[in-house]
Amino acid sequence: xxxxxxxxxxxxxxxxxxxxxxxxxxxxxxxxxxxxxxxxxxxxxxxxxxxxxxxxxxxxxxxxxxxxxxxxxxxxxxxxxxxxxxxxxxxxxxxxxxxxxxxxxxxxxxxxxxxxxxxxxxxxxxxxxxxxxxxxxxxxxxxxxxxxxxxxxxxxxxxxxxxxxxxxxxxxxxxxxxxxxxxxxxxxxxxxxxxxxxxxxxxxxxxxxxxxx
Amino acid sequence: xxxxxxxxxxxxxxxxxxxxxxxxxxxxxxxxxxxxxxxxxxxxxxxxxxxxxxxxxxxxxxxxxxxxxxxxxxxxxxxxxxxxxxxxxxxxxxxxxxxxxxxxxxxxxxxxxxxxxxxxxxxxxxxxxxxxxxxxxxxxxxxxxxxxxxxxxxxxxxxxxxxxxxxxxxxxxxxxxxxxxxxxxxxxxxxxxxxxxxxxxxxxxxxxxxxxx
Numbered sequence: 001x002x003x004x005x006x007x008x009x010x011x012x013x014x015x016x017x018x019x020x021x022x023x024x025x026x027x028x029x030x031x032x033x034x035x036x037x038x039x040x041x042x043x044x045x046x047x048x049x050x051x052x053x054x055x056x057x058x059x060x061x062x063x064x065x066x067x068x069x070x071x072x073x074x075x076x077x078x079x080x081x082x083x084x085x086x087x088x089x090x091x092x093x094x095x096x097x098x099x100x101x102x103x104x105x106x107x108x109x110x111x112x113x114x115x116x117x118x119x120x121x122x123x124x125x126x127x128x129x130x131x132x133x134x135x136x137x138x139x140x141x142x143x144x145x146x147x148x149x150x151x152x153x154x155x156x157x158x159x160x161x162x163x164x165x166x167x168x169x170x171x172x173x174x175x176x177x178x179x180x181x182x183x184x185x186x187x188x189x190x191x192x193x194x195x196x197x198x199x200x201x202x203x204x205x206x207x208x209x210x211x212x213x
Numbered sequence: 214x215x216x217x218x219x220x221x222x223x224x225x226x227x228x229x230x231x232x233x234x235x236x237x238x239x240x241x242x243x244x245x246x247x248x249x250x251x252x253x254x255x256x257x258x259x260x261x262x263x264x265x266x267x268x269x270x271x272x273x274x275x276x277x278x279x280x281x282x283x284x285x286x287x288x289x290x291x292x293x294x295x296x297x298x299x300x301x302x303x304x305x306x307x308x309x310x311x312x313x314x315x316x317x318x319x320x321x322x323x324x325x326x327x328x329x330x331x332x333x334x335x336x337x338x339x340x341x342x343x344x345x346x347x348x349x350x351x352x353x354x355x356x357x358x359x360x361x362x363x364x365x366x367x368x369x370x371x372x373x374x375x376x377x378x379x380x381x382x383x384x385x386x387x388x389x390x391x392x393x394x395x396x397x398x399x400x401x402x403x404x405x406x407x408x409x410x411x412x413x414x415x416x417x418x419x420x421x422x423x424x425x426x
Contacts, residue, residue: 023256027240036281036288040270043236043263050260053253068249075249 008122009063010181011111012056013070014078014174015126018104019053020071021078022046025086025100029093038090041138045097052129059125074174081170085163091146092159095211098139099160102207103167106200140211147212157213164204168197221335222276223394224324225269226283227291227387228339231317232266233284234291235259238299238313242306251303254351258310265342272338287387294383298376304359305372308424311352312373315420316380319413353424360425370426377417381410 023046030042057067085100087093112126147153175182175193182193239259246252270280298313300306325339360366388395388406395406 020253020256023240023260024244024252027236027256027259028244031237031241036284039237040233040266040281043233043240044267046240047236047260047263047267050256051264054257054260057253068253071249 008119009060009065009070010073010178012060012065012122012125013067013072014074014178014181015108015111015129016053016056016060016067017071017074017078019049019056021082022100022104023049023053025082026097029087029090029097032090032093034090037138038142042093042097045101055125055129059121073178077170077174077177081166084166085159087159091143091152091156094139094143094146095156095160095213096163098136098143098211099163099204099207100167103164103200103204106203107171110196110199143211143213153213156211157208160204160208160211160213164201168200171197221332222273222278222283223286223391225273225278225335225338226280226285227287227391227394228321228342229266229269229273229280230284230287230291232262232269234295235313235317236262236266238295239310242300242303242310245303245306247303250351251355255306255310258314268338268342272334286391290383290387290390294379297379297383298372300372304356304365304369307352307356307359308369308372308426309376311349311356311424312376312417312420313380316377316413316417319416320384323409323412356424356426366426369424370421373417373421373424373426377414381413384410 026042026046026049030039030046033039033042060067060070085096087096108126108129112123143156147156172193236259239255239262243252243255243259246255273280273283298309300309321339321342325336356369360369385406
């Protein structure tokens with residue numbers, strides 16, 4: 001693979017729309033926060049998504065690719081994913097925000113592991129975007145407090161498992177429809193997919209435990 | 214005035230909530246955009262507000278002031294302002310976003326002119342936040358296109374004038390309720406207020422003209 005630009009543009013289009021869709025979700029959740037601290041926290045996380053988005057957009061523009069064109073194929077599947085996991089209240093919003101970010105980071109780490117050496121510029125960009133995801137203390141504190149009620153905890157654990165299921169189903173659907181991108185993410189034989197999903201399940205489970213779920 | 218910290222904390226609380234409220238408005242408008250380009254544009258503007266917010270929050274934290282406490286007195290008046298000028302459709306959303314940002318910049322410039330030399334650190338922060346507001350080309354293009362229909366143009370011009378009226382009324386109410394802050398913004402005698410409002414009106418009119426309104 002000596003010309004990875006078209007495939008990585010596809011990939012970065014998916015990453016860019018992932019950021020934009022996450023912004024939309026987080027901003028809507030911020031607007032429904034029970035207090036100013038929660039609103040500020042989710043608005044800040046939403047803004048971080050757009051910081052990442054801008055870097056991906058500028059990178060694509062530098063290669064003559066319009067981010068809107070690159071994102072277009074991923075609007076429907078990512079919107080369907082967000083619709084399926086739409087939180088019903090504030091604690092669910094925090095769980096979806098935190099664990100959804102974790103799953104997105106996992107996916108990007110998997111992409112990074114494969115892309116390293118194939119396209120150094122894209123690898124550097126993905127690493128850079130991954131690096132400053134830093135958040136979680138606020139969400140962990142709030143979710144742990146909500147889990148004091150065992151019925152709330154059970155409901156949040158269900159939401160967290162649904163999130164994983166929808167994320168893996170969504171990722172599989174996108175990879176099926178974009179074979180060139182699938183080659184980048186899971187290798188030429190596609191054999192890496194099961195192993196990748198297993199790693200994501202394991203990391204998701206650890207993040208659930210950290211939240212007390 | 215040898216200890217400007219309490220007054221400038223008040224002032225920065227107003228600036229911080231102004232940024233957060235603008236974020237909420239722009240993010241909601243982004244979600245109602247007619248296409249991916251418009252959605253991306255307003256989401257990016259929303260994120261810029263939160264970048265500014267974070268700088269103000271960090272500055273206040275460095276002085277031992279919690280941003281939530283500093284913002285609290287300004288939540289009700291700024292929410293009332295945003296409610297009064299809530300856009301009814303996409304072209305109005307663009308007009309309110311663009312001209313509202315312009316009015317906020319004007320206010321901050323006025324503050325800057327007064328604070329210079331009184332509190333260099335706050336002056337530097339305000340100047341820094343003002344510097345990267347850069348946007349407008351997208352909005353100008355879209356609004357000019359919408360103005361091809363003269364009825365739409367008349368309606369947008371009305372919305373723009375309402376925005377100015379609400380902004381000046383809101384600013385006057387806030388200054389009345391916060392005399393210490395008023396001293397910073399319009400001088401110890403309050404005599405600068407009429408002149409300041411006149412300058413803001415004039416600049417707003419120029420921005421309306423630039424939009425074709």
